[in-house]
Amino acid sequence: MPPATSGASAEPSPGALTSPSPVAAAPTDTAAPDLRHLPGSRGLRRTQLALFGAGLATFLLLYSTQALLPALSASLRLTPGQASLTVSAAAIGLALAVIPVSALSERYGRTAVMTASVFAAAAIALVLPFAPDLTTLTVLRALQGIALAGLPATAMAYLAEEVHPTALASAMGLYVAGNSIGGMSGRLVSGMVAGSFGWRWGLASVAILSLLCAVAFRVLIPRARHFRPGPINPAALLRTVTSHLRNPLLGRLFALGLLFMTVFGAVYTVMGYRLVAAPFGLSQGLASSIFAVYVVGTFASAVSARVTGRLGRRGTLYLAIGTTSAGLLLTLPASLPLALLGLVLITAGFFTGHCVASASVGRTATHGRAQASALYLAAYYLGNSLGGTLGADAYHSAGWPGTVLVALTAMVLAAGVTLYGTVHARAASARLLPTAR
Template identity: 90%
Template sequence: MQPATGGAFDDQPSGALPSPILRPAAADATTTAATGDLRHLPGSRGLRRAQLALFGAGLATFLLLYSTQAMLPALSASLRLTPAQASLTVSAAAIGLALAVIPVSALSERFGRTAVMTASVFTAAGIALVLPFAPDLTTLTVLRALQGIALAGLPATAMAYLAEEVHPTALASAMGLYVAGNSIGGMSGRLVSGVVAGAYGWRWGLASVAVLSLLCAIAFRVLIPRARHFRPGPISPSALLRTVTSHLRNPLLGRLFALGLLFMTVFGAVYTVMGYRLVGAPFGLSQSLASSIFAVYVVGTFASAASARVTGRFGRRGTLYLAIGTTSAGLLLTLPDSLPLALVGLVLITAGFFTGHCVASASVGRTATHGRAQASALYLAAYYLGNSLGGTLGADAYHSAGWNGTVLVALTAMALAVAITLYGTVHARATAGSRIVAAAR
């Protein structure tokens, strides 16, 4: 594994500023319950409850966030929408989450992690219960945007809760189960809504997701242990703005945010449009059968788990190039009108996306010298804006130029990712050379 300050994006971080909403780091990992550290230890009942609760929260988040993506063809047929119009129901939720993730997650510093997560998941599930009754696209899109804003209280807050309440020796496994909930939720939300929509219509598809997400919300509230290490503190908007601004001025973080956006642009474009391609000529699959391709999403779980080992072998730069190459190869494989090739291509795209996302997101945490919660929130904002951008541009391109147009949008995003990574590589080597010369003097 490369050191935290080296690699493809080795810039000097921006000057350290005190975080406006983060307290000092928790007790050292060597402390135990006997010495006053009451965080949940491996194998403890509290840890199991926290893991299951946040697994349910992650499941609910991604059940809801992508609930309309698999049923877009059914939505288009029912409401007489173009692919670009229907894709707004996906983009609106992603934009809402992206814009709200920083301010909403900051509220947890004042009102508590558990309170914000509970309000977030139940509000989002409540909106989900109303979605099936939306009379038109405008109403549906507005409700989806509000749902995205509600969901913004979960991602960053859940990670902060785990960091505070779980002992460092158990943190990796707890975080892994939370991420697994995200992955499974993303897959099952698309599968359930798509299959039910194919059999009974899009309104019933949304209703099925609403019921599942409400059950997950209830399970979260019942299981989540009381926070024992949280201490409320004031929220300073001016200090928060200074921290966010300093991150945005950091060239290294800026490149990492851009990479997250670009990888998600590809993912959003492909998964938004693939359903339309499979139900249309020459494939002609049913809505339910076309939705089953989202089972490929499970590849992301394995790719995420393997990314650390790959990075340890090839370094962050090598792993990013590998992720970009894998994603691009998958895009090219989907071009022929061949269902087997399309499925293999989708597997490669998914594996490449998750690998690139894992490297970029992990590098943000290593790079930020202050305000790590805000740095992570900015990455998430760029990530979900990329999802919205990819869905919209990919659907527009498909409407005007077919699947080849969507692939062109995605390959353009990967070309930009290559340019950013190459720049980081050249800059890192130039910086290393300057340090060697300076040391020799």
């Protein structure tokens, strides 16, 4: 679900938001032969397939309950807000754990942390279908989010250390593709299976798929040849994190990630409820098919770099905010074609804004880029949790217009953050002009 380069990420991917340190990006001994995986090599193919499977498993699991929320509400007699906790808990767990887990990978190795992460998350997934109530299910999902934090925190570092620069873009692209396909297929598979056999079987189907992906990852991943373990220094980590939080530009980028993801979490958490209710009355399986709209994110991410080249970073953010807001307004009428068109615009706007903000984090941070990207990731998934919970509660109280109001409020705040950045940049330029003259 880097930092991602604009145009690379098609899924809100944590792997696409975590940058390795510059030191880790290349072997330190310049006299030694470069043994990193070259284009076309067997090692590169294994690396790509292994991390594709890891990305697939991550997002299969992270959003496995999102398409099941209406079924969970009916089975366990939950409000939309209560059911949405099963999505929010995993996002919060991942957000809180990503920084400390990334530090563990510096000590114990990328491969070891990724392996432990994917198998622990898959093992928890096998238990989820037997959860007797909401409390148990929510606690298990939080633990699953914590377990999953080991993958986005280390996958990009592993690629940068083990893959030759000439093959790095393609390797990262395939990993991000696994994120995107996992995010879409996890929702589709669980929702469609649940439509025929119930939500427990929907979760079981995702658990089995994720376990197969975990096994494939472990069998295929090549042994790390360039990782050099280092000590964990909590004090230094805290200093780096604090310095990033005090950076005004980084703070605005973190806020944008949170606000865009608030919209995405609210809309995709609640849309299933809206489609199974009157006046649409779709089945659980058919309602879950809306997640196929995710493919729009692939296109939006692919063109976002070109759009940014023409409009600039802030211009592209304004476009993303406007597109998302227009999509939200289109979903208000009780029309299925308009609702789907609105969802397309919301998805395109979200991915465009996310790509710009996440890529800007890596360019803005002058040190500790991995920690800066991890902070963005933490804000991003807190936004997912916040949006899902607030959007579901608003739907329970005021229907779909309530959810739209929550999402539009987030976009107004995002526009304010961007406008502040624009004014600040112009003021800084004006101060420099007399010096230039």
